[in-house]
Amino acid sequence: MTTHPANQQFDVIVVGAGPAGSAAALLAARAGLKVLLLERGEYPGAKNASGAVFYGSAILNELIPNWWEQAPVERHICRRDIAFMSPTTAVALDFRSAGVGFATAPYNGFTVLRPKFDRWLAAQAEAAGAFVLTSAVVDDVLREKGHIVGVRVRREQGEIYGKVVIACDGVNSFLAKKAGLQREFHPHELSLGVKEVIGLDPAIIQDRFHLTDNDGIAFEYLGAITEDVHGGAFLYTNRDSLSLGVIGQVSSLVERRKRPYELLERFKAHPAVAPLVRGGKLREYSAHLIPESGWAMKPKLYTDGMLVAGDAAGFCLAAGLYLEGMNYAMQSGLAAAETAIFACQKNNFSARVLAAYQKNLKQRHVSTDFRAYRHAPSFVNGPRLQNLYPEMVARGMEQIFRVDGTPKRKILPLTYRMVRQSTIKPGQLLRDVYQVARAYLW
Amino acid sequence: MVMTTHEEKMRTVRFRVGATPHIVVNSEICRNDCSVHACVYVCPANLFVPLDDGGILFNYEQCFECGTCYVACNQEGAIRWSYPDGGYGVTFRES
Ligand SMILES: Cc1cc2nc3c(=O)[nH]c(=O)nc-3n(C[C@H](O)[C@H](O)[C@H](O)COP(=O)(O)OP(=O)(O)OC[C@H]3O[C@@H](n4cnc5c(N)ncnc54)[C@H](O)[C@@H]3O)c2cc1C
Ligand code: SF4
Ligand code: SF4
Numbered sequence: 001m002t003t004h005p006a007n008q009q010f011d012v013i014v015v016g017a018g019p020a021g022s023a024a025a026l027l028a029a030r031a032g033l034k035v036l037l038l039e040r041g042e043y044p045g046a047k048n049a050s051g052a053v054f055y056g057s058a059i060l061n062e063l064i065p066n067w068w069e070q071a072p073v074e075r076h077i078c079r080r081d082i083a084f085m086s087p088t089t090a091v092a093l094d095f096r097s098a099g100v101g102f103a104t105a106p107y108n109g110f111t112v113l114r115p116k117f118d119r120w121l122a123a124q125a126e127a128a129g130a131f132v133l134t135s136a137v138v139d140d141v142l143r144e145k146g147h148i149v150g151v152r153v154r155r156e157q158g159e160i161y162g163k164v165v166i167a168c169d170g171v172n173s174f175l176a177k178k179a180g181l182q183r184e185f186h187p188h189e190l191s192l193g194v195k196e197v198i199g200l201d202p203a204i205i206q207d208r209f210h211l212t213d214n215d216g217i218a219f220e221y222l223g224a225i226t227e228d229v230h231g232g233a234f235l236y237t238n239r240d241s242l243s244l245g246v247i248g249q250v251s252s253l254v255e256r257r258k259r260p261y262e263l264l265e266r267f268k269a270h271p272a273v274a275p276l277v278r279g280g281k282l283r284e285y286s287a288h289l290i291p292e293s294g295w296a297m298k299p300k301l302y303t304d305g306m307l308v309a310g311d312a313a314g315f316c317l318a319a320g321l322y323l324e325g326m327n328y329a330m331q332s333g334l335a336a337a338e339t340a341i342f343a344c345q346k347n348n349f350s351a352r353v354l355a356a357y358q359k360n361l362k363q364r365h366v367s368t369d370f371r372a373y374r375h376a377p378s379f380v381n382g383p384r385l386q387n388l389y390p391e392m393v394a395r396g397m398e399q400i401f402r403v404d405g406t407p408k409r410k411i412l413p414l415t416y417r418m419v420r421q422s423t424i425k426p427g428q429l430l431r432d433v434y435q436v437a438r439a440y441l442w
Numbered sequence: 443m444v445m446t447t448h449e450e451k452m453r454t455v456r457f458r459v460g461a462t463p464h465i466v467v468n469s470e471i472c473r474n475d476c477s478v479h480a481c482v483y484v485c486p487a488n489l490f491v492p493l494d495d496g497g498i499l500f501n502y503e504q505c506f507e508c509g510t511c512y513v514a515c516n517q518e519g520a521i522r523w524s525y526p527d528g529g530y531g532v533t534f535r536e537s
Contacts, residue, residue, distance in 0.1 A: 040525055040528050040529075041529070041533065042458070042529045042533050045534070046532075046533045046534055047507060047531075047532065047533075047534065048534065048537070049506075049534055049537035050537075113536050113537065114534065114537055115534045115535050115536065115537065134528070134529070135528035135529030136528045137525050137526075137527060137528045139524075153528075154527060154528065155528070171509070172509040172512075174524075174525075184513075185513050186513075187480075187513050187514050190510075190513055192484065192486060192508065192510045194486045195537060196451070197536040197537060198444060241536070243537075250484060250510055250513055250514050251514075253483060253484050253514075254478065254480040254483060254484060254514050257483050258483060259483055259484075259488070260484065260486050261448050261451060261486060261488070265445060265446075268444055268445060269445065274444075277444045278444065279444070280444045281443065281444070282443070282444070282446050282450065282451065282454055283454060283536050284454045284455060284534065284535060284536040284537055285446075285451035285452065285454050285455055286455065286506065286534055286537035287486035287487070287506040287508045287510075288506070288508055289508050289509055289510060289513075
């Protein structure tokens with residue numbers, strides 16, 4: 001490799017200061033490497049919108065013990081609901097835990113506001129010795145003899161050289177595409193999330209959701225909530241606000257000609273949701289894409305001089321019961337940093353050495369989880385599981401509970417009649433039951 | 443209040459508008475080759491305005507940089523898409 005002026009030469013260049021990038025930069029800097037973390041936003045988090053429940057507490061706790069005592073966290077999640085919705089009814093599965101790990105350290109999940117959380121996390125990388133440069137857009141990778149040797153930042157003399165580049169530039173990763181590792185996406189592989197942060201008095205939040213102190217809830221909604229658009233909705237509690245949003249598959253929004261923010265309004269107006277948000281005041285509206293197809297949209301993860309992590313690598317588990325991206329972003333960022341540290345020890349940055357990334361991803365349970373759930377996204381994010389069945393459950397319960405002088409039907413005949421009345425064929429139903437089992441049970 | 447119009451939503455978002463557009467739409471292609479006009483529905487900022495002649499009027503200033511229009515558009519070359527200059531564009535404070 002040619003040598004370049006010392007001030008423009010790094011061991012590791014990390015692009016993107018989301019959870020993947022900041023975790024990677026932190027670990028690499030702690031290993032004594034010269035690390036540069038580049039972020040296009042005015043500050044880390046300025047471009048990032050998510051739910052967001054951060055389920056990576058235990059991971060972060062290994063890096064920064066009792067991290068939640070100093071980080072800008074909102075509430076720890078002690079209660080999770082999954083609600084199946086028809087236009088007027090809701091049936092919810094209500095999980096509450098005061099148990100170890102949920103209500104006690106290191107906690108299972110925290111709601112966070114990304115512009116605050118991401119900024120804090122990047123500051124931890126900086127404290128560990130990484131150089132953090134914000135307002136810096138990376139436009140391309142630099143190559144020498146086919147190897148990636150750095151990046152081009154959009155500014156005068158923007159060439160910056162590094163032995164390893166870690167692309168943590170999120171779902172639209174231009175870097176993975178420029179490096180020839182990723183293809184263009186299809187609209188059915190991505191979902192658009194539109195979100196609002198709605199201010200509400202902490203005392204009202206506690207009363208309304210039956211919470212003490214900093215306990216919090218995470219509610220997910222499936223069924224008629226997104227009408228006929230494939231998707232779902234969520235509502236989470238922060239300290240003095242609610243985060244809520246609607247997620248819709250891009251191809252399905254196009255086909256149904258639905259505007260995402262209109263779905264958001266309908267969600268808030270649903271009789272099961274309206275009382276939860278009543279009296280609140282909109283503080284911020286936002287939008288962001290989600291890579292929904294998991295394993296199927298995974299790029300080639302490494303090449304000579306470069307690794308890809310986080311959403312850029314499709315490591316976001318968005319499948320019915322789960323919406324987890326930040327924790328996998330962080331785990332894959334750490335696995336990439338471990339690989340970069342290993343390559344620096346070997347002083348060899350070829351794809352052959354960087355292939356250790358695969359082993360590191362496995363050790364951090366990233367590739368194993370995504371392999372295990374590889375069947376879930378394409379099926380779960382489809383019309384029957386996201387819209388039809390949840391709505392049938394809600395309508396079914398309505399019939400079970402309704403007392404109107406007509407004869408009471410038992411559950412099996414009732415189900416039979418509902419399936420008969422729907423567009424679903426019994427054979428299809430059985431196949432779907434098998435698919436759900438395959439996606440989640442074994 | 444909780445229920446809001448799209449205009450009210452957009453007023454809560456902070457944008458630092460750069461001098462050069464980061465997204466450019468070739469309205470010729472929209473007019474001649476596109477019957478779906480996907481961008482009009484999917485854009486969460488509602489920035490694509492259909493014109494009577496089938497073309498599109500686009501303004502980049504209040505864009506979330508989400509990339510949805512780019513993946514939704516089925517016409518090669520209709521949308522030229524990149525990020526704004528560093529520090530410009532949308533700046534979330536709460537999300
Ligand atoms: C509506 C919604 C709800 C979600 N809810 C949850 C949830 O509750 N829990 C959860 O775990 N996950 C959730 N996710 C998913 C989660 O947000 C992502 O998986 C996670 O943010 C991925 O982290 P990352 O570091 O890989 O990428 P990002 O967080 O997207 O970070 C990428 C960074 O790179 C920067 N960047 C991009 N391109 C460049 C460039 N060219 N030059 C310089 N910088 C660049 C960006 O500005 C950004 O800071 C949700 C997502 C959405 C949209
Ligand atoms: S979808 Fe593409 S081609 Fe069609 S109107 Fe929109 S930008 Fe133009
Ligand atoms: S990037 Fe997103 S917000 Fe910007 S114009 Fe495209 S769809 Fe609209």
